[in-house]
Structures are given as structure tokens and as C-alpha cells.
Amino acid sequence: MEFYARKLDNKTFDVFEGKxxxxxxxxxxxxxxxxxxxxxxxxxxxxxxRAIAAAIQPDLNGQLVTLQ
Numbered sequence: 001m002e003f004y005a006r007k008l009d010n011k012t013f014d015v016f017e018g019k020x021x022x023x024x025x026x027x028x029x030x031x032x033x034x035x036x037x038x039x040x041x042x043x044x045x046x047x048x049x050r051a052i053a054a055a056i057q058p059d060l061n062g063q064l065v066t067l068q
Contacts, residue, residue, distance in 0.1 A: 002066050004062070012031075012039070014027070036050065
């Protein structure tokens with residue numbers, strides 16, 4: 001699975017399934033005290049959210065994340 005992650009701020013990322021922006025596959029991930037969670041958009045399984053969060057490099061504004 002491939003996801004495109006776009007940084008909004010230090011704790012918030014918009015994630016799109018695939019290699020480009022798409023309204024149907026949009027999810028906003030946010031980091032909080034208790035870990036990473038889906039703040040808005042399409043719901044993803046918790047294991048996928050944790051894998052995406054582990055693969056994201058927070059210093060990049062846009063990046064392609066590939067999960068096995």
C-alpha cells in the first residue's frame with residue numbers, strides 16, 4: 001500500500017491513499033498525548049495508522065510512504 005503524506009504542522013499530517021491528492025481517500029492524522037489518531041476524514045485501521053506514523057519523516061513537507 002502506498003500513501004502520500006503532506007505535513008500541515010508538527011503534529012498534523014494529511015494522508016492520501018495512492019500517489020496524489022484524492023478527496024475519497026483523505027485522512028488527517030494527528031499526534032496527541034496518547035499516540036496517533038485519525039482526526040478527520042476516512043477511518044483507517046489502528047495498525048495502519050501506527051505503521052504510517054512510524055514511517056513518516058516529520059521534517060519533510062510531502063513524502064510517499066510505502067507499507068508492506
